[in-house]
Amino acid sequence: MKYLIAGLGNIGYEYAATRHNIGFRALDALAKASNVIFDVNKRYGAIAEMKLKNKLLVLLKPATYMNLSGNAIRYWMQKEKIERENLLVVVDDLALPFGALRLKPQGSDAGHNGLKHIQETLATTHYNRLRFGIGNNFPPGAQIDFVLSPFTEEEENLLPERIEKAVEIIKSFCLAGMEITMNQFNNK
Secondary structure, three states, X not given: OEEEEEEOOOOOHHHOOEHHHHHHHHHHHHHHHOOOOOEXXXXXXXXXXXXXXXXXXXXXXXXXXXXXXXXXXXHHHHHHOOOHHHEEEEEEEOOOOOOOEEEEOOOOOOOOHHHHHHHHHHOOOOOEEEEEEOOOOOOOOOHHHHHOOEOOHHHXXXXXXXXXXXXXXXXXXXXXXXXXXXXXXXXX
16 A cells, blocks of 8 residues: 655755644654655655655655645656545644644645645645644744745754654554544644
């Protein structure tokens, strides 16, 4: 059984440490823990493949920039013949406090341009997402600057544990399914 795990972010050194790139960072941690390396020369993004028991996980870091993430996801779903229920999008979320993790089987884009494009491209809001809280400590009108800024030093110190928890959730989603994983992790 195949899964597409798409971590959202923006390519380029200037974006690497930003809040908006937490999806990339979560996938980097998953790949590193599994001793797999991303091939950055693939169409629409960097791709790594890993085995998890009897599952094949295709890890995708789109190279389309955040606002066109749906193009990469649609392409790799079609190329790898992966069903929508086996798609998991890892995304930053302003509505959640820093470090909070929520797995959801569907939902609105909540103003997130990456999710909006995925929703438009797939023509549905029914796709799995792991929302990674980045907080919302910014003045009115400064949302873009906030998501494109780096985490604070205090947040960076706390990130490894939260990213490790995100990796656990991704693995559980693939091995145990959505319902069991939501019940196990969403209220923690």
